[in-house]
Amino acid sequence: MAVDLLLGLQWGDEGKGKIVDVLTRNYDIIARFQGGPNAGHTLEFDGIKHVLHTIPSGIFHENAINIVGNGVVIDPVIFKKEIDNLDKFNIDIPSRMFISRKAHLILPTHRLLDAASEAAKGKAKIGSTLKGIGPTYMDKTGRNGIRVGDLELDDWKEKYRALADKHEAMIRFYDVDIQYNLKELEVEFFAAIETLKSLKFIDSEEYLQQALKSEKTILAEGAQGSLLDIDFGTYPYVTSSNTTAAGACTGLGVAPGKIGEVLGIFKAYTTRVGSGPFPTELFDEVGETMGRVGNEFGATTGRKRRCGWLDLVALRYAVQVNGVTQLMMMKADVLSGFESLKVCTAYNYRGETIEHLPFNIEEQNISPIYTEMKGWDKDLTNITSESDFPEELTAYIDFIEKELEVPVKIVSVGPDRKQTIMR
Numbered sequence: 001m002a003v004d005l006l007l008g009l010q011w012g013d014e015g016k017g018k019i020v021d022v023l024t025r026n027y028d029i030i031a032r033f034q035g036g037p038n039a040g041h042t043l044e045f046d047g048i049k050h051v052l053h054t055i056p057s058g059i060f061h062e063n064a065i066n067i068v069g070n071g072v073v074i075d076p077v078i079f080k081k082e083i084d085n086l087d088k089f090n091i092d093i094p095s096r097m098f099i100s101r102k103a104h105l106i107l108p109t110h111r112l113l114d115a116a117s118e119a120a121k122g123k124a125k126i127g128s129t130l131k132g133i134g135p136t137y138m139d140k141t142g143r144n145g146i147r148v149g150d151l152e153l154d155d156w157k158e159k160y161r162a163l164a165d166k167h168e169a170m171i172r173f174y175d176v177d178i179q180y181n182l183k184e185l186e187v188e189f190f191a192a193i194e195t196l197k198s199l200k201f202i203d204s205e206e207y208l209q210q211a212l213k214s215e216k217t218i219l220a221e222g223a224q225g226s227l228l229d230i231d232f233g234t235y236p237y238v239t240s241s242n243t244t245a246a247g248a249c250t251g252l253g254v255a256p257g258k259i260g261e262v263l264g265i266f267k268a269y270t271t272r273v274g275s276g277p278f279p280t281e282l283f284d285e286v287g288e289t290m291g292r293v294g295n296e297f298g299a300t301t302g303r304k305r306r307c308g309w310l311d312l313v314a315l316r317y318a319v320q321v322n323g324v325t326q327l328m329m330m331k332a333d334v335l336s337g338f339e340s341l342k343v344c345t346a347y348n349y350r351g352e353t354i355e356h357l358p359f360n361i362e363e364q365n366i367s368p369i370y371t372e373m374k375g376w377d378k379d380l381t382n383i384t385s386e387s388d389f390p391e392e393l394t395a396y397i398d399f400i401e402k403e404l405e406v407p408v409k410i411v412s413v414g415p416d417r418k419q420t421i422m423r
């Protein structure tokens, strides 16, 4: 048995939550392996829209166990809110979701540090979701972090105090105007810790090894996207974890040889939220239309997402770094009505044509080289079979498959679970 991976191939928000939900019926275990509540994963069914931040997207299915893996960073306050939001849906969460003892905790002061760091950067800010992700991973790699398993030990509050005091000194060092009342934040934090402690803590790497031995099927759910990866993304405008396939090995304790299918998910166009380079970004009516039709607003922060044409150079890079074996194309419906569609197949980089992502992507250095394709008019949202695709959509998919040399196995034509076409 192997662990399949589902990963975003762009700058996040590709539709991971929707597809994990659709695929959960085929899996016994859904495991998140990195990121934290900077993620916003949207699921829609029975006319209800759910947004999950830390909870894996398999939570609505009775057949699956959901695991929050060691690579994830958990903000107990946000986690509690997510759990409370699910109250009305009668889900027995403690029997369906287990937490790795090795996952790190986001403290209130990590969030404050995130805000201070961004304020100090001024115009050069990352555009962080301000959920404390960067500072928490810094404490993890700096070997100062507090882990979920520490909550089972007697001295964790002393550790907490020492770290929070250090963080306060660091906030003062930034010399920016951050207003806060730590006492109030701590009341909320310690109450949320009690909710977290009501869940089962496990050694998730051991749990998954046993699951593999007993032939359970496992899907690892990625957060963010490959172009936000700390090593391979558009650094420094990235998140602080490995969002790519290797991150699933370190974030769950699964050996590389145990990875099975790598499912790469992308939008039929491109979006990005926050700062950083985006070669195919559109600043015109076409980009506005994509954003409006695609309802491109961040699921975590509500920020307007930047929109642009599909970038096959960036996508090819993500396919290679991850070893993608199957592609899933989302939001095809959003492209209906454009007379022609553009797809970036190379860049003009300082006067040269290149087909790879260069080290230094800066707007003034790079411009996309497009192939133009015919668009389609047909509304796709009620289509249930590939045979009803307009021929221009089929040509669009064929072109992508040819360029990336990986088959497109799912085409999504709307946000609902049902609006999913398997090929």
Ligand code: GDP
Pocket: 008, 012, 013, 014, 015, 016, 017, 018, 039, 040, 041, 042, 043, 044, 293, 294, 295, 298, 299, 330, 331, 332, 333, 334, 412, 413, 414, 415, 416
């Ligand atoms: P994630 O972070 O990768 O899980 O993606 P998000 O949930 O942040 O963003 C994807 C958005 O697109 C959500 O609002 C989804 O409901 C929506 N969505 C997903 N698939 C489709 C689709 O095929 N068509 C349309 N129109 N919306 C979709």
Ligand code: IMO
Pocket: 008, 011, 012, 013, 014, 038, 039, 040, 041, 126, 127, 128, 129, 130, 131, 133, 134, 222, 223, 224, 225, 228, 237, 238, 239, 240, 273, 274, 275, 299
């Ligand atoms: P999902 O899982 C889109 C972006 C932020 C910012 C950068 C760093 O829903 O796809 P951070 O809070 O991690 O310090 O922010 O990364 N970002 C995301 N963009 N989708 C996400 O998650 C994101 N998580 C972080 O906007 O540019």
Ligand code: MG
Pocket: 012, 013, 014, 039, 040, 041, 042, 299, 300
């Ligand atoms: Mg999202």
